[in-house]
Amino acid sequence: xxxxxxxxxxxxxxxxxxxxxxxxxxxxxxxxxxxxxxxxxxxxxxxxxxxxxxxxxxxxxxxxxxxxxxxxxxxxxxxxxxxxxxxxxxxxxxxxxxxxxxxxxxxxxxxxxxxxxxxxxxxxxxxxxxxxxxxxxxxxxxxxxxxxxxxxxxxxxxxxxxxxxxxxxxxxxxxxxxxxxxxxxxxxxxxxxxxxxxxxxxxxxxxxxxxxxxxxxxxxxxxxxxxxxxxxxxxxxxxxxxxxxxxxxxxxxxxxxxxxxxxxxxxxxxxxxxxxxxxxxxxxxxxxxxxxxxxxxxxxxxxxxxxxxxxxxxxxxxxxxxxxxxxxxxxxxxxxxxxxxxxxxxxxxxxxxxxxxxxxxxxxxxxxxxxxxxxxxxxxxxxxxxxxxxxxxxxxxxxxx
Numbered sequence: 001x002x003x004x005x006x007x008x009x010x011x012x013x014x015x016x017x018x019x020x021x022x023x024x025x026x027x028x029x030x031x032x033x034x035x036x037x038x039x040x041x042x043x044x045x046x047x048x049x050x051x052x053x054x055x056x057x058x059x060x061x062x063x064x065x066x067x068x069x070x071x072x073x074x075x076x077x078x079x080x081x082x083x084x085x086x087x088x089x090x091x092x093x094x095x096x097x098x099x100x101x102x103x104x105x106x107x108x109x110x111x112x113x114x115x116x117x118x119x120x121x122x123x124x125x126x127x128x129x130x131x132x133x134x135x136x137x138x139x140x141x142x143x144x145x146x147x148x149x150x151x152x153x154x155x156x157x158x159x160x161x162x163x164x165x166x167x168x169x170x171x172x173x174x175x176x177x178x179x180x181x182x183x184x185x186x187x188x189x190x191x192x193x194x195x196x197x198x199x200x201x202x203x204x205x206x207x208x209x210x211x212x213x214x215x216x217x218x219x220x221x222x223x224x225x226x227x228x229x230x231x232x233x234x235x236x237x238x239x240x241x242x243x244x245x246x247x248x249x250x251x252x253x254x255x256x257x258x259x260x261x262x263x264x265x266x267x268x269x270x271x272x273x274x275x276x277x278x279x280x281x282x283x284x285x286x287x288x289x290x291x292x293x294x295x296x297x298x299x300x301x302x303x304x305x306x307x308x309x310x311x312x313x314x315x316x317x318x319x320x321x322x323x324x325x326x327x328x329x330x331x332x333x334x335x336x337x338x339x340x341x342x343x344x345x346x347x348x349x350x351x352x353x354x355x356x357x358x359x360x361x362x363x364x365x366x367x368x369x370x371x372x373x374x375x376x377x378x379x380x381x382x383x384x385x386x387x388x389x390x391x392x393x394x395x396x397x398x399x400x401x
Contacts, residue, residue: 154270155269185245199234
């Protein structure tokens with residue numbers, strides 16, 4: 001007699017139910033095959049419908065349109081661009097603009113958020129109330145409203161270029177943006193940049209060495225004289241040997257606008273300010289919660305060792321709180337990057353505005369453009385999450401978690 005025949009009917013019925021789904025739910029093989037078939041059919045219908053619509057509108061599918069001339073200008077570019085360049089160049093321009101405003105927003109949001117969090121935890125009653133008012137007002141106002149406020153109510157109210165605000169006769173602020181001198185490289189500029197990069201890397205290495213000596217041996221090393229020498233004295237000595245490696249092109253008022261120099265458009269300033277201040281309100285609460293998660297005995301222990309409140313926070317409390325701070329902080333960084341797409345409301349030429357907006361309306365390649373835009377935001381989010389995960393792992397390892 002076979003093994004299956006000797007099994008009780010209840011066990012055979014239970015095995016059949018597991019294969020078909022039954023009480024096993026989504027673990028059933030038959031149910032999973034059926035679900036996969038349904039998903040495949042839905043995907044096939046979507047692709048067929050999109051292909052039929054493209055054929056009816058006489059639009060060729062594919063990414064060949066990226067080689068066509070764009071035919072429109074962009075008012076802020078980090079690389080050379082003209083209206084005769086391709087749509088691929090437009091894509092790169094929009095991507096770089098998105099990355100720049102995201103990085104600037106993340107930096108200032110982090111700095112402001114930590115400052116506001118420390119203000120809320122301060123024993124000073126006035127500082128604590130100012131931090132609380134900031135958080136409650138900023139995070140409860142819509143981000144789009146704040147972007148429009150900075151752009152229309154603050155920056156648009158600045159004077160025109162002829163009545164612009166002069167900063168030492170070198171930089172000028174007007175409703176056209178901020179115009180500053182532009183450095184122009186001369187002979188020896190590459191050597192100067194190499195020396196400056198070496199100074200920055202060496203300064204960071206000194207900081208790491210000093211922190212390691214402090215935590216492992218209890219030895220406090222004063223590194224600021226060496227950092228000043230690496231960042232200022234060494235480049236200055238290079239300039240004395242090779243000569244000044246660059247000159248500055250100072251902007252000049254010609255007609256109704258400035259010529260020369262570098263211009264930071266008001267759309268960028270408004271977007272960066274709104275993203276920074278809005279996200280900082282959420283980061284402040286994350287940092288405050290992280291610091292409060294550390295037992296108050298740590299502050300008392302630092303005080304008993306003669307450390308000031310600021311030193312105790314910087315060396316003892318905040319490093320322990322980072323384990324709690326990093327995961328939600330990563331989420332805020334991702335939100336800031338995605339919220340930068342609201343730039344379309346004020347005309348800042350980010351990826352959504354110039355590529356998923358203007359380029360899409362001119363080419364009609366909706367599927368390809370939307371797919372590329374979605375892929376870029378997904379890739380940025382994954383890279384940000386990966387970097388913050390590595391940082392969180394290093395923090396946990398350094399604390400022995």
